[in-house]
Amino acid sequence: MNDSIIKAQGLTKTYGQGASLTQALRGVDLEIARGGLTCIVGPSGHGKSTLMHLLGGLDRPSSGRVELDGQDMFELRDGELAALRSRKIGFVFQFFNLLQSLTARENVETALMLAAASEARQKERAEELLALVGLSDKINAKPGQLSGGQQQRVAIARALANDPPVLLMDEPTGNLDSAAEAEVLGVLEDLVQKGKTVILVTHSADIAARADTLVRVRDGVICHG
Numbered sequence: 001m002n003d004s005i006i007k008a009q010g011l012t013k014t015y016g017q018g019a020s021l022t023q024a025l026r027g028v029d030l031e032i033a034r035g036g037l038t039c040i041v042g043p044s045g046h047g048k049s050t051l052m053h054l055l056g057g058l059d060r061p062s063s064g065r066v067e068l069d070g071q072d073m074f075e076l077r078d079g080e081l082a083a084l085r086s087r088k089i090g091f092v093f094q095f096f097n098l099l100q101s102l103t104a105r106e107n108v109e110t111a112l113m114l115a116a117a118s119e120a121r122q123k124e125r126a127e128e129l130l131a132l133v134g135l136s137d138k139i140n141a142k143p144g145q146l147s148g149g150q151q152q153r154v155a156i157a158r159a160l161a162n163d164p165p166v167l168l169m170d171e172p173t174g175n176l177d178s179a180a181e182a183e184v185l186g187v188l189e190d191l192v193q194k195g196k197t198v199i200l201v202t203h204s205a206d207i208a209a210r211a212d213t214l215v216r217v218r219d220g221v222i223c224h225g
C-alpha cells in the first residue's frame, strides 16, 4: 500500500518485569491507508489501547517501529516527537477530559497553537471548529450544561484545533448511550468525507459495522479473517 499514513512494523510492548511481566503486543505489522475510518476491535485486555498509544506516539514500543507520514516516530527525541504529534494527530478519549470551568469555545481555544494570532482570530477559529461538529449554538455553554454526545463533540473540535490529518480515539463512545453514539459517529463520518484519517478503538458493534477497515487484535497480535 503506497498511500499509507501510518505504517507499523514488528511492534512489541512489554509492561513490568519478572512475575508481573505482561506482553501486551507480540509483533504487530499494520498499514493504515490515508483517509477512511479504521476501527480497532477485540476482547478486553488484548492490546487495543496499547496499540493505539503506540500508533499515536504517546508511548514507545519495546521493539519495532511506526512511521507517521513517512517519519519514523521513535527515532525522534521526546520533544521532537511531541511536536510531530501535535501537528499530525488529534486525540480523543472516552471521558472527554474537558475543563469544567471553561466554555465550549474556551476549551477548544486551549488547544489552538496560533501563537501569532490575535485573540479575535483564535475565537473565530474555535467557533469554526465548533460549527464543524454541529455545536454553533453551544459555544458559550460549559461542559456541565452539555449532553455526553455534545461534550464528546467539543472534545473532537478541540482535537481538530491544529488541523491534524489523523484523529486517534480510544473508545470515544464508550461512555455514551446509543443516540449520542450515533451523533458522534455522524461527525466522524463527516470528517472522513473531508479527508481525515480516523482511527478508533471501539467495543461498539454499530461503529465497527461502519468501518472502512477493521483491525482485529487478539492476544497481542492482529488476527486476520
Ligand SMILES: Nc1ncnc2c1ncn2[C@@H]1O[C@H](COP(=O)(O)OP(=O)(O)OP(=O)(O)O)[C@@H](O)[C@H]1O
Pocket (backbone or CB within 6 Å): 015, 016, 022, 023, 024, 042, 043, 044, 045, 046, 047, 048, 049, 050, 051
Ligand atoms: N501501563 C501498564 N502497565 C502494566 N500493564 C499494562 C499497562 N497497560 C496495559 N497493560 C496490560 O496490557 C494488556 C493489554 O492492555 P490494553 O489496555 O492494551 O488492552 P485493551 O484491549 O485496550 O483492553 P480494554 O478493551 O479493556 O480497554 C493487559 O493485560 C493490561 O493489563
